[in-house]
Amino acid sequence: MNLAFWKKNKDSQPKKKKSKAREWVDAAVFAIIAATLIRTFIFEAYTIPTPSMEKTLLVNDFLFVSKISYGPRIPMTPLAVPFVHHTMPFTKSTKAYSEAVKWKYRRLPGFSDIKRYDVVVFNFPEGDTVAIDSPDPSYYNMVRANGWQTVQNSFQIVTRPVDKRENYIKRCMAQAGDTIKIIHGAVYINGQAAPVPAGSQHKYVVETTGDQLNSSRLEELGISTSAPDFYQIDSNKFLYNLTPANVLALKQFPIVKNVTVYEESNYTDFNYDNIFPHDSIRFKWTDENFGPLYIPKKGATVKLDESNIALYDRVIRVYEGNKLEKREGKFYINGQLADTYTFKMNYYWMMGDNRNNSLDSRFWGFVPEDHVVGKAWLIWMSYGDGGGIRWNRLFRNIK
Known part of the structure; x- marks a missing residue:
């Protein structure tokens, strides 16, 4: 057969038209892919569920959170149901993701680094283990208060990877390399009084x-x-x-x-073990009188001994994946005798603007850089308890 004739005859045949159902499917797939890319790499919408940032942010403020400000984080758990965070709708514990594929923490370049006093969205650092249906969001706080066996017997326990932990929003009060101290409720960074946000309480x-x-x-x-x-x-x-x-x-x-x-400690029998680093023998810190505490910076080295191991124990073991042991009064990291430690990541200190109604770094410690989601950018919608729109809050930049 003449090849040119066959090709001409083939090209002249009318193309088969897509069915309406096929067109709808193609459009839906394109929309899901486009929306997922936008949510992952550009910005994502969030809602304020608690008053921990009032009156800077109010319950039922709807925000856009910029992923490109600090650089988009590449998904560490890429196999996941679109538009669902960690649990399938209408279930309590059915995972909306698979850990069959896990990627290391990586972040694309952004416009800036995290700066002091930025309002930041991040994954809850103590959210690696969760007690389903517990009124206390911190599994570890429950264990400290009630004992491991009691918690295990009372609740369904699940574990979650970094990018599937609950999203929190707080203000970054100290960045990597800073030293923070709180005196009678006033925050000091590197010896200087920190500015007080106008909307803080x-x-x-x-x-x-x-x-x-x-x-x-x-x-x-x-x-x-x-x-x-x-x-x-x-x-x-x-x-x-x-x-x-x-x-x-x-x-x-x-x-x-x-x-x-x-100051609660002046009016109640204060439990110092509720405050980071949960060592009331060496650190009688409160939420109003705290520190001084050094915030770990990538590449910085600290000396390790009995006086400070409680401060950096979770950083070394959990966030940076080392095996930490104590034998005969000495510390071993990955089987090697160690009296110092060099940090692999930057860390941050996050606090809510509603200081006496915020579960923040004073209670659970540092926020690792791989937990950072993005920068709170804009309030695009807000409504009050009665359902009415708060018109004066619409399209307000977050400061």
Whole structure:
């Protein structure tokens, strides 16, 4: 057969038209791939579920989180159901991913490094092990309080890889190489007082002449007069959750004698083991009086001994994958005697702006760089408890 004639005859044949069903399938596949690439490498939408960042961020604020600001993280668990984080919808523990393929931590170049006071989304560092249906998000806190056997017998336990752990949002108060210290609620970085975000809140004891403050006036100032943000301590002392502007306003009230930072350890039988590094023998730190603590930096070396091993134990064992042992008072890393350790990653110290209502680094420690998801960028939607849109918050940059 003449080849040219066959080709001409073939090309002249009409192409078979795709069915409507096939067109819909192709469009759906394209949309899923495009959306997945955008969510992975450019930006992703998140919702604020808790008040830990109030009043900087409010419950039911809807955010765009930039993946390109710090550089997109390559998925470490690439085999996953699209648009689902770690658990299949309508189930409690069915995994939405497979660990048959695991990739090492890698990140593409970004526009900047993480800077102090950025608002950052990251995977919960203690979220590698989870007790399903537990009211406490930290499995390790439950174990410290109740014992390993009790927790194992009481809950279904699951483990999760880094990129499938719960997403948290906090403010980066200290970056790799910094030294952080908290004195009576005030944060100091490298010996300098850290700026206080305008929307941050802290609990204060407001002492009056004996009269209670006018609730209507407090509401005008945006001060809550209901629990858990309000509590009457005694006849002339009241506990309020206040922003810096609120503190200045209350100090002008004629009946207000004094406004001081609330420190739980002054009013309760404080459990020092709840605070990182969970060693109340050597570190009697509280959420309001903490440190000094060095934040690990990639390539930096620290001396290891009994005085500081609790601070860096989890970094060495869990985040950087070494075997750490103690024998006859000496430390061994991967079977080798070690009195120093050189960090393989950068770490960060994250805190919520709602200081007395935030589960943050003061309770579970450092955030490794491989846990960082992205930078909180823009509020694109927000609605209140009644379902009404908070128009004044739409398209607001996050600072």
